[in-house]
Amino acid sequence: xxxxxxxxVATLSVxxxxxxxxxxxxxxxxxxxxxxxxxxxxxxxxAANCGGCGFAGCRAFAEAAVKSDKLDDLxxxxxxxxxxxxxxxxxxLEAVKKDPRIAYIRCNGTCDHRPRTSNFDGASTCAIExxxxxxxxxxxxxxxxxxxxxxxxxxxxxxxRPELGIPRIIDENxxxxxxxxxACPRDLIELRKxxxxxxxxxxxxxxxxxxxxxxxxxxxxxxxxxxxVKECPFDAITLENNLAYIDSDKCKLCRKCVPVCPTNxxxxxxxxxxxxxxxxxxxxxxxx
Amino acid sequence: xxxxxxxxxxxxxxxxxxxxxxxxDLPLPKxxxxxxxxxxxxxxxxxxxxxxxxxxxxxxxxxSSFVSTNIHSSVSGKVKKVDFSADxxxxxxxxxxxxxxxxxxxxxxxxxxxxxxxxxxDGKEIVNKIxxxxxxxxxxxxxxxxxxxVPPKGMKAEVLLINGVECEPYLTSDHRLMLExxxxxxxxxxxLMKAMNVEKAVIGxxxxxPDAIKLLSDKCKExxxxxxxxxxxxxxxxxxxxxxxxxxxxxxxxxxxxxxxxAVVSNVGTAFAVYEAIQKNKPLFERVITITGKGLEKPSxxxxxxxxxxxxxxxxxxxxxxxxxxxxxxxxxxxxxVPSLDIPVTKGTSGILLMKEEESxxxxxxxxxxxxxxxxxxxxxxxxxxLRVVSEKQLFDRAEENRIMDCIECGSCSYTCPSNLxxxxxxxxxxxxxxxxxxxxxx
Numbered sequence: 001x002x003x004x005x006x007x008x009v010a011t012l013s014v015x016x017x018x019x020x021x022x023x024x025x026x027x028x029x030x031x032x033x034x035x036x037x038x039x040x041x042x043x044x045x046x047a048a049n050c051g052g053c054g055f056a057g058c059r060a061f062a063e064a065a066v067k068s069d070k071l072d073d074l075x076x077x078x079x080x081x082x083x084x085x086x087x088x089x090x091x092x093l094e095a096v097k098k099d100p101r102i103a104y105i106r107c108n109g110t111c112d113h114r115p116r117t118s119n120f121d122g123a124s125t126c127a128i129e130x131x132x133x134x135x136x137x138x139x140x141x142x143x144x145x146x147x148x149x150x151x152x153x154x155x156x157x158x159x160x161r162p163e164l165g166i167p168r169i170i171d172e173n174x175x176x177x178x179x180x181x182x183a184c185p186r187d188l189i190e191l192r193k194x195x196x197x198x199x200x201x202x203x204x205x206x207x208x209x210x211x212x213x214x215x216x217x218x219x220x221x222x223x224x225x226x227x228x229v230k231e232c233p234f235d236a237i238t239l240e241n242n243l244a245y246i247d248s249d250k251c252k253l254c255r256k257c258v259p260v261c262p263t264n265x266x267x268x269x270x271x272x273x274x275x276x277x278x279x280x281x282x283x284x285x286x287x288x
Numbered sequence: 289x290x291x292x293x294x295x296x297x298x299x300x301x302x303x304x305x306x307x308x309x310x311x312x313d314l315p316l317p318k319x320x321x322x323x324x325x326x327x328x329x330x331x332x333x334x335x336x337x338x339x340x341x342x343x344x345x346x347x348x349x350x351x352s353s354f355v356s357t358n359i360h361s362s363v364s365g366k367v368k369k370v371d372f373s374a375d376x377x378x379x380x381x382x383x384x385x386x387x388x389x390x391x392x393x394x395x396x397x398x399x400x401x402x403x404x405x406x407x408x409x410d411g412k413e414i415v416n417k418i419x420x421x422x423x424x425x426x427x428x429x430x431x432x433x434x435x436x437x438v439p440p441k442g443m444k445a446e447v448l449l450i451n452g453v454e455c456e457p458y459l460t461s462d463h464r465l466m467l468e469x470x471x472x473x474x475x476x477x478x479x480l481m482k483a484m485n486v487e488k489a490v491i492g493x494x495x496x497x498p499d500a501i502k503l504l505s506d507k508c509k510e511x512x513x514x515x516x517x518x519x520x521x522x523x524x525x526x527x528x529x530x531x532x533x534x535x536x537x538x539x540x541x542x543x544x545x546x547x548x549x550x551a552v553v554s555n556v557g558t559a560f561a562v563y564e565a566i567q568k569n570k571p572l573f574e575r576v577i578t579i580t581g582k583g584l585e586k587p588s589x590x591x592x593x594x595x596x597x598x599x600x601x602x603x604x605x606x607x608x609x610x611x612x613x614x615x616x617x618x619x620x621x622x623x624x625x626v627p628s629l630d631i632p633v634t635k636g637t638s639g640i641l642l643m644k645e646e647e648s649x650x651x652x653x654x655x656x657x658x659x660x661x662x663x664x665x666x667x668x669x670x671x672x673x674x675l676r677v678v679s680e681k682q683l684f685d686r687a688e689e690n691r692i693m694d695c696i697e698c699g700s701c702s703y704t705c706p707s708n709l710x711x712x713x714x715x716x717x718x719x720x721x722x723x724x725x726x727x728x729x730x731x
Contacts, residue, residue, distance in 0.1 A: 118378075118627040121650045123713035125680075131717050133627055134378030 037090055038062050044086045045076060050154050052077040052177025071095050078175040099249075101176040102194040103157070103169050107143040107186075108204035108267060110164040114139055114218040130185040138217035141206040143167070143188055152183035171198035171270070192248035199253055200269040201246060203228075208241040215263065222265040228257035290495055292520040293533040296667040298700045300457050300523055300621065302496060306580050306587035307460045311468055313591050314604055316388055320363050320595030321373050322348065323383035326634040327430040329355035334384055340367045345394040345571050348384050351422070357432045358422035362573035362593035365389035376617050376634075378627040386595070396569045403471050404567040407479060414483040414566060421565035422635075423572045426557030427451055427526065428618060430636035433558055437483045439547045446550035448489040449535055450477050450559055452504075453519065453526035455494060456619025459639040461576040462556050464589045466493070466500040469563075473556050474504075474511050476563035480554055481513060489514045491556070492535050494521050523621065524698035528553045530667050542694050557638075572635060577601065581642030583609035592633050599629040601640055613648035616641040621699040654707040662701035662711060668694045672701035672711045679718025684725055687718045693726070695719055 041062040049057040053076050055064055065074050071093050076083050080100050088095035120129055120136045126148040134140040145165045150158045157173035158180060181189045188206055203222055207214040211223030224242030236250035237257060244265075246257070258266050325331035332349035336342060342361040349359035365388045372380035393399060409417070419434035439445055450473070454462040466473060477489050491508070493501045493516060501518050508514040517535050524530055529540045531553055538549040546553055554562075557575060564570040573594050580587040585606025592601065598615070602608050608629075616623040617637055625648075633640075662672035670691055678687045692715065701711040 118625075123710040123717075128713050128717045131720050132377065132624070132713070134374070140379055 035066050037066050040090050041065055041087055044079075044083055044090075046078045046083065046175075048078050048154065048175070048177070050078060050175070050177040050179060052175065052179070065091065069093070077101065077177055100194040101191040102171060102174050102198065102200075103176060103178075103180055104190050104192050104200060104202050105143070105149075105167060105169060105188055106190060106202060106204055106206050107141075107166060107188045108220045108265070109137065109139055109142040109218050110166055112164075113220045114142060114165075126183075127185045139207055139209075139214070139221065141186060141188075141208060142218065143186065148183045148185065149180035149189060152179040154179065193251075195253060198270045200267075201251060201253055201255060201258065202248075202267055202269075203244045203246055203265055204267045205265045206243065208243050210242055214242070220264050222261075223263055225262060227260045227262065228266060231256050231260045290518055290520040291534050292522050293525060293530040293667065295533075295669050296665045296700060297522040297524065297530075298665050298703055299521070300703060302521075303457045303580075303582075303620075304460050304463070304496070305458065305582070305584075306578050306589055307463055307497075309460075309464070309586075309588045311461075311464050311576055311589045311591055314593070314596065314601065316363060316391060316593065317596045317600045319368065319385060319387050320593060321383050321385045321597070321632045322359060322362065322595035323373075323375055323381050323632065323634060324349040324359055325381055326359065326594070326636060327357050327424040327432055329353065329357070329432060329435075331382065332356055332359045334370050334382070336361075336367050336370065336384060338367055338369050341365070342367060342386060343392050343394050345397050345573060347571075348386075351419075351432075355432060355435050357424055357434075358420060358571070359384075360422055360571040360573045361386060362595050363388045364392040374628065374631060376624060376626050376631050383595075383632070398568040398570070403475075405471065405475050407475075407482075407566065409482070409566070411483045411485055414479055414562075417566050418483070418562060421561070421571040423558065423561050423565055424635050425555055426561060426575060426635065426638070427555035428622065428636055428638050430634075433554065433562070436552055436554070437480070439484075439552075440545075443547045444550065445484045445486050445547060445552045446488070447536065447552075448477065448481055448484060448486050449531055449551055449553045450480075450489060450491040450556055451526055451528075451531055451553055452491050452493040452497075452500065452556045453531060454497070455521075455523045455526040456621055456623075456639070457523075458580045458641050459578045459619045460580070461578045461589055461638055463497050463500055465560055465576055466497070466504060466556055469560050470503055470507050472563045473559045474508060474514060475567065476559035476561070477514055478511055479562050479566055480559060484552060486552075487513050490535050491516045492519055492525075492531050493517070494519050494525060496521050524667055524696065524700065527667065527696050527698060529696070542691055575635060575637070577633060577637055578639035579605040579642075580639065581609070581612070581644070582647070583611055583644050584642055585609075594635055595632045597630055597632055598626065598640055601633065602629060602642070609642065609644075611645045612642050613645035614643045616643060621703065622697060650710065651708040653709045656709060657707055659706060661704045661706065665700040665704045667698060667700065668696060670695060672715060673709075675718060676709065676711045676714040679714040679721075682721075684718065684722050688722045688725070692719050692722050 045058040047058050053061045055061040084095040114137045116136050117138050118136050124146050126144040126146045129144045135144050143166045147160045150160050155173050155175050157170045159168045176191050205222040207221045214221035215223050222243050226239050228244050229237045229239050234250050234252050236247045238245050258268050330353045333352045334349045336348045343364045346361045348361045351358050365386050368385040368387050370384050375381040415434050415437050423433045424430040452466050481489050505516045519534050532551045540546055561572050577592045578589050579601045588605050614625045617626050656673050675692050695715055699712050
């Protein structure tokens with residue numbers, strides 16, 4: 001074996017060893033001390049990075065949670081109370097309990113209900129159509145149907161229905177992160193209390209026009225007649241700017257408001273079918 | 289060689305179908321709806337109420353701040369209601385609806401056609417009269433004229449540019465006005481010069497209107513300080529900044545006003561309105577509007593009272609052709625399609641264009657191929673393809689860095705895009721949002 005090889009091996013070993021020594025001390029000197037709880041908290045978070053908590057991802061939320069002394073303002077809508085309780089355990093703090101929420105789309109202006117009066121052929125986003133003009137129907141408050149909410153949803157919880165012209169929330173997937181609420185230029189989407197079995201009773205309309213104008217634009221518009229307000233036994237419904245609004249925290253899902261609405265603007269979802277009243281049944285049978 | 293601006297620009301087909309049609313008076317409509325916000329700035333405050341009798345030229349809404357204008361009744365009759373009704377965007381805006389009854393004018397308005405050249409008012413009196421008459425820039429931007437005439441402190445206007453370019457295809461209202469009201473426009477120009485205390489005025493006219501160039505060049509010799517500049521045809525030469533560049537060779541700095549280079553630009557229509565306001569005591573309540581389109585029976589130029597429904601114009605021009613795809617308020621490049629024919633004509637309406645179904649339909653858009661044609665034609669030196677992306681992704685801070693607020697919305701980028709991308713739609717949206725952000729920052 002020639003000397004060259006021996007020298008080479010020796011030199012490289014010396015360089016390698018000294019580099020290792022330097023790196024060892026450098027790593028000690030510049031070590032970033034991080035609270036190990038951040039990793040623990042991040043571990044239990046859903047890792048959806050949706051921004052629903054108001055922070056730029058789950059890691060940022062975990063850092064903020066570890067830093068703060070109480071969890072009052074911090075809430076992960078995706079994980080819900082379960083995750084928040086686990087987090088509180090790790091941090092030794094007390095978690096706030098919140099009712100789970102779910103998104104509601106407050107417009108039922110399908111093609112059948114709301115005739116198209118013009119044809120928009122500009123850039124296909126709701127934000128642009130809303131900034132240019134009132135939209136392709138006569139309702140200046142309703143859904144534009146280009147799917148800005150669909151694009152904003154990271155959880156596959158919104159379904160576009162081109163045949164109807166309006167989207168639908170897929171209840172099972174919605175985590176109430178609020179991305180669609182921000183995306184909708186018409187403020188049609190609202191996060192409301194989540195009832196068992198995804199049951200919903202909602203005024204599916206945001207039209208603040210006077211009754212006649214609203215009705216002309218859309219068959220199922222709220223005309224602000226106030227019948228539902230009188231009917232509600234729990235004072236959950238208010239009427240403002242020709243528009244009824246059901247407070248989901250007060251609503252007990254009695255559904256009394258649904259049949260009194262003259263325009264069927266109040267919708268119910270995921271309920272068993274209503275029993276047909278006896279008299280009607282008899283009438284039907286006699287007719288036969 | 290003819291003058292023009294250097295940066296960008298396109299050459300859409302002229303299509304000036306109504307160029308040979310003299311200005312006619314449109315018959316009075318049965319009812320008018322006069323919006324109180326027809327200008328840039330704060331909306332005017334209505335001073336009439338339901339049931340009031342008004343005469344032609346009577347004040348019906350008072351300007352509410354300095355950057356705002358008075359609104360006058362364009363007809364005589366009874367105020368039906370002060371209410372909200374759809375404007376050209378379809379959103380309801382406040383206005384005054386008047387049922388027309390006869391045609392009784394205010395006594396002080398001189399209705400004769402006599403030319404009155406002489407005046408002995410000083411600058412301040414002229415500006416006050418312009419403010420009272422509710423005059424706004426009639427080129428389309430509707431900026432209150434009296435605001436323009438009072439330069440900010442420390443700045444001095446050196447030259448007045450009268451914009452007779454009319455670079456939008458199809459539109460001919462300014463062209464006809466220059467041919468038929470030559471002396472009135474020149475006197476109006478003199479009045480504006482006096483109001484601003486400038487010695488020099490240049491009327492910029494594009495080369496596709498040789499008759500107007502010849503006529504005005506002849507007549508302007510009688511007026512000291514006024515000259516005519518013939519310009520090479522290029523869109524958007526009628527843009528304020530492009531016209532300044534073409535005529536004076538100076539460039540308005542980004543974000544600056546024309547006054548920064550000592551220029552003030554007014555439309556020929558505005559000059560005519562100034563003449564009428566001062567020499568004839570007539571406030572601004574009617575204007576010349578081109579109604580045109582390839583399928584239309586008789587494209588024409590009408591003198592129309594503000595507030596007249598668009599449908600009245602269409603009827604007077606021979607009715608709506610069956611194959612109409614879009615009705616556009618303004619020209620084909622910068623105008624906007626209107627959602628219904630009930631919307632009223634305002635001070636800013638320069639034309640109504642009826643486009644056939646096949647020419648109005650936008651072609652399907654494809655992805656951007658980075659050919660940079662939009663960059664080449666942008667008269668403001670912007671990068672439209674990039675502004676589109678940042679507007680679409682809502683990165684408004686980057687849009688602002690890339691001077692989105694300098695966009696004059698001329699539409700050259702969308703016109704030239706080989707992928708048929710609606711670039712201007714995105715940029716307008718981004719510009720609106722950035723504008724909001726800037727305003728909220730100032731508060």
